[in-house]
Amino acid sequence: MLRDDVEPALNSAIEKINKLHSDVNRFRTTPKQRTIGFVLHVEPIAVGDGPHQFTRDWALIELYKEKxxxxxxxxxxxxxxxxxxxxxxxxxxxxxxxxxxxxxxxxxxxxxxxxxxxxxxxxxxxxxxxxxxxxxxxxxxxxxxxxxxxxxxxxxxxxxxxxxxxxxxxxxxxxxxxxxxxxxxxxxxxxxxxxxxxxxxxxxxxxxxxxxxxxxxxxxxxxxxx
Known part of the structure; x- marks a missing residue:
């Protein structure tokens, strides 16, 4: 048997998980629905770059704000x-x-x-x-x-x-x-x-x-x- 102070929190967590599961099934079923952005720029990889000799290896992602x-x-x-x-x-x-x-x-x-x-x-x-x-x-x-x-x-x-x-x-x-x-x-x-x-x-x-x-x-x- 759960304590009185534990059961409400557990029920709330279950409700949140069920809602997440429902939302994923409704709005994130296909790969297209799960795509939330795109690669805007990829920087050529370079090692020992510049006076600091840092590794240059980054890409910039732009998000679809409507998603x-x-x-x-x-x-x-x-x-x-x-x-x-x-x-x-x-x-x-x-x-x-x-x-x-x-x-x-x-x-x-x-x-x-x-x-x-x-x-x-x-x-x-x-x-x-x-x-x-x-x-x-x-x-x-x-x-x-x-x-x-x-x-x-x-x-x-x-x-x-x-x-x-x-x-x-x-x-x-x-x-x-x-x-x-x-x-x-x-x-x-x-x-x-x-x-x-x-x-x-x-x-x-x-x-x-x-x-x-x-x-x-x-x-x-x-x-x-x-």
Whole structure:
């Protein structure tokens, strides 16, 4: 038997799931109905690009505004609730007692992505773990000890890549890495290690990617905070 305070919440969740199932069956049955945008521009891939030697590998997607129900659109959010409970999120992302006074768990486990971590902040992380090292998060958790923590040099091609301790695994290229408050650190472009395990993740800083996008499409932007 369910407690009186549990049953209403469970019934509400079931109703939401049933409505989602009904809406998907009615409005998202065919691939055409599930298409919500198109590739507006694909930038040619380049490694060791410019004075910073960053990896250039991005595409710009334009959404069909009429396909989105803006009244209920949740914006650019990352679901952290699956991996981190409120207490786990607090202990992992805010391990220093002086930080926990302002700690708030993202509503519904959805971390709002907004803002961009600038170059000087990446080199000197503002958020520290219990050992005083940098900290960042997405749906997985890891530390950023300054963007230039590791450098991989491909001598035969004259290429250098900068990386951070591993945050990801195979197939995660293109994922966005956020700091604990939701500011965008960078886009994941690859990984590597001394053996089959990946122990280093390579990121292209988002502040630089945004600059490149604005050069091609000055009016491009991420959708506003909801």
């Amino acid at each position: 989105i129900v803006w009244d209920s659109f949740k914006g650019n959010k990352v679901y952290v609730g699956e991996n981190l409970s409120p207490s786990d999120y607090c202990n992992t992302m805010f391990p220093r007692s002086e930080d926990q006074a302002s700690y708030k768990y993202p509503r519904d486990g959805l971390l709002q992505a907004y803002g961009v971590v600038k170059h000087e902040e990446i080199r000197s992380p503002q958020h520290l773990d219990a050992n005083g090292d940098g900290l960042a998060t997405g749906t997985t958790v890891g530390r950023v000890n300054g963007l230039d923590s590791f450098t991989r040099v491909y001598t035969e091609y004259g290429i250098e890549q900068t990386g951070v301790p591993s945050l990801a695994g195979p197939g995660d290229s293109g994922a966005i890495v956020l700091e604990r408050g939701g500011a965008i650190v960078g886009m994941l472009t690859g990984g590597g290690g001394a053996n089959e395990a990946t122990d280093i993740t390579y990121l292209t800083p988002y502040w630089w990617l945004e600059e490149q996008m604005k050069k091609v499409f000055p009016d491009s932007y991420l959708y506003d905070v909801v």
